[in-house]
Amino acid sequence: MTTARGRWLLGKTVPLWESLPVLSLPAGCEVGAIAGMRRIGLAQILVQLGGEHDGVVRLEETRMPGLADHRVLPVSHFGMLLSREVARQCAAFLHHGKFAP
DSSP states (O other), X not given: OBOHHHHHHHGGGHHHHHTOOOOOXXXXXXXXXXXXXXXXXXXXXXXXXXXXXXXXXXXXXXXOTTOSEEEEESOOTGGGGTOHHHHHHHHHHHHHSSOOO
């Protein structure tokens, strides 16, 4: 749900954001998802995230049918770019098709 401030900042694009389609995974592709759990991010100014999230994306949005693997790490959305553990997990997935234990 968009906050009043978010509606003001996003303006006429709000209906577009609220009507984005549900994505599905392409057949024959191994896909893994890493979710963060550190609630730091500017999205909280625009929308009410609710539940568990990384400051931008809700944990439930990172789970999809057909994922080869899924990992939740104690990082923020932006922090994923700087995290050694996220890099280690990505490398493991690329080498083995699964995240490291």
